[in-house]
Structures are given as structure tokens and as C-alpha cells.
Amino acid sequence: MKAVVLEAVGNPALRDLPMPVVPSGWALIRVGWCGVCGSDMPRMFAKGAHRMPLVCGHEFAGVVEALGPNTVGVPVGDRVAVFPLIWCGACAACEAGAYVQCEAYDYLGSRRDGGFAEYVAAPVRNLLPVPANVSLASAAMTEPAAVALHALRTTGVPLVGRDVAVFGAGPIGLLTAQWARIMGAARVFISDIVAARLDMAVSLGFKFMIDATEQSAAQAIQSLTNGAGVAVAVEAAGVPQTLLAAVRSVGRSGRVTLLGNPSADVTLPAELISRIMRQEIALCGVWNSTYSVLGASDDWRAALGAMAAGTLDAECLVSHRASLTATPDLLRAIHARTVSAAKVLVGAPIERTVV
Numbered sequence: 001m002k003a004v005v006l007e008a009v010g011n012p013a014l015r016d017l018p019m020p021v022v023p024s025g026w027a028l029i030r031v032g033w034c035g036v037c038g039s040d041m042p043r044m045f046a047k048g049a050h051r052m053p054l055v056c057g058h059e060f061a062g063v064v065e066a067l068g069p070n071t072v073g074v075p076v077g078d079r080v081a082v083f084p085l086i087w088c089g090a091c092a093a094c095e096a097g098a099y100v101q102c103e104a105y106d107y108l109g110s111r112r113d114g115g116f117a118e119y120v121a122a123p124v125r126n127l128l129p130v131p132a133n134v135s136l137a138s139a140a141m142t143e144p145a146a147v148a149l150h151a152l153r154t155t156g157v158p159l160v161g162r163d164v165a166v167f168g169a170g171p172i173g174l175l176t177a178q179w180a181r182i183m184g185a186a187r188v189f190i191s192d193i194v195a196a197r198l199d200m201a202v203s204l205g206f207k208f209m210i211d212a213t214e215q216s217a218a219q220a221i222q223s224l225t226n227g228a229g230v231a232v233a234v235e236a237a238g239v240p241q242t243l244l245a246a247v248r249s250v251g252r253s254g255r256v257t258l259l260g261n262p263s264a265d266v267t268l269p270a271e272l273i274s275r276i277m278r279q280e281i282a283l284c285g286v287w288n289s290t291y292s293v294l295g296a297s298d299d300w301r302a303a304l305g306a307m308a309a310g311t312l313d314a315e316c317l318v319s320h321r322a323s324l325t326a327t328p329d330l331l332r333a334i335h336a337r338t339v340s341a342a343k344v345l346v347g348a349p350i351e352r353t354v355v
Helices: 040-047 142-153 171-182 195-203 217-224 240-249 270-278 299-309 327-335
Strands: 002-008 011-016 026-035 059-067 079-082 119-123 127-129 163-167 187-192 208-211 230-235 250-258 282-285 318-322 343-347
Touching (some): 002 327, 011 327, 026 079, 040 327, 059 119, 059 142, 127 299, 163 171, 171 230, 187 195, 187 217, 208 217, 217 240, 240 250, 240 270, 327 343
Parallel strands (some): 163 187, 187 208, 250 282, 318 343
Antiparallel strands (some): 002 011, 026 059, 026 343, 059 079, 079 127
């Protein structure tokens, strides 16, 4: 099969690989589309992966091509989204169903080969059926959509009638903004330094955009809320300045969710620490999302359900679709900033009939 292999830092290359081994309890997935995550770029061009060579890509959906020996639970030919974390099933977190806190997890696309390939092997327990009216392109974005939802749910704040701020209007930020709207937020303030991203937010129907190159986002939000601040601020850019701005934008008992992968250390000024203490502001970390092997309500099922209902639009965030052959050059161009991209999907269109 064809795959894009990270052979060394800065060197993603198209290669021929053997087909994945599919043991009992696993399925062979023909990848339809795989998203390029914000974490994939530093993994490929700066930090490296847990092991190399590696096929990156953890945001993907496809079609079940074959099953391992004595495996049941999902029919061959079904369209599926794939939860990429492979939990051990033996630690205390796994026993409690908190799989993303597994002490000995594996991970498709970062610790073992993932979705930048024609085929990938995944446990059957990690597969969710894609609703008939949801495209594989949308389904490939179930993972970031679920993470964005989890960022808001983790705060524990009911959003109906409350104001929310999102710092960073990339794909994960705009998914978060959509969830805030779905969850009943009164106003969603979106801040970024890239005009094209703010324009995309406008195209999604959002009204309160803040260009942080022209004004202080925190001051603008405090002004727009008459000094009350927002109930929840989500830092979705991973930039020190936006984290500080997020903390300054919330009101008393506000919640700040850290969602963006950090690009550098952050120093909290004493006056900001004092504000956090006196106003009892809480900072919440978010790494992943909830997933239930028993079919209970979780972030993944909620994401696919919202896509099927038409309330969450993930596919509109896609700016580029690339074949595996074109992917290495596109990734290098994005890294070199000669190409501006929102969400990039790589793979091959294998859509079956969608109602």
C-alpha cells in the first residue's frame, strides 16, 4: 500500500509499505480521509515522533475492508470513524472507563502507524458507524470535533445565556465556537490575528470577531460585556499571549480551558495570579475526549450526531484535499508558510452512496 512515512524530522515521504497485520479483535480500514492535526506539524517538522519511521495521522474515517480472525461486531463494508487511542484495559483509569487517562495507552498516528495511508489496522472496539447522511470527509473530523466539545463540557459551566470567548480561529477554535452556539451561548467572541480565519468565522454566522492585531482582545471583550467578562474562555491557539488574554477576559468564577498545544513557556504576571485568586478563576486542561466502548453517551457520539443533525458543520472548515502522492509537498509548503491552510484532508475519495 501507499503511505506517507515520517522517516526523520522534516522528512515526510511517500513510500510503499506492507499491508497492516490485522489480529483478532481488529479490523482493516480503507482510509477515506485523514485530517492533518495541529499536533502533526510539530511532530513532523520539529519535535519528531515517539518512533520513526512512522505513518502519522490520527483524525480519520474510512470503510471496513476486512476483519481479523474470529472477529465480529462490525460488518465489512461499513463506514466508520476511528477513535485513535488504544487503551490497555487493565489500569485504574481504564476500569473506570476513562480511557484517555490510560496509564499505558498506544495511539494511532503518533505511537503506531496511523491514517496517512491507504489502509490502517484498528481495534473493532474503537470503531463508530458513520451516519448515512454524514460524509467521510466530515467523519474524519470527528476527533477534533469531539475534543472541542470536551473543552466546553470540562468547564462544568451551563452555557445557556452565557458569553463565551474563543482565542484562535483555526479549525479547533471554530469547532469550539460552533459547540458553544449549539449549547446555547448568548454571544461567542472569536479572536485571531489572521483575517482569513476571522472571515471564515463570519461565514459560519458568528458576529463578534476581534482582530488581535488591531486591539487587545481581552480589553475588547471586557468592554463588550460591560466589565463582566465571559463565563468561559477557550485558549485554542497554544500561544502565550492568548493564554494571558483568555485569563483576562473571564469574569468572576470564570473558567479558562487550555485546548491549544503550547508553543512556548508561559509566565503569569503577579497581578494576573492575584486576579485568578481573588476572582476564583479556574484553569482547565483538555487533552482528548470521552469515548464509551459500551455505547453510552460520549463526545464522539455527540459529534457524529450533531453532524447528522446538521447543527455542526465540520466539512466547511476544509481548505485542502490532497492525494497521498501530493501530501509530502503540501505538508512542506504549509510548514514553510508558502501555503495558507485551514483544515487539510489527505487520502482518497471512496465515498459510497450518501443519503
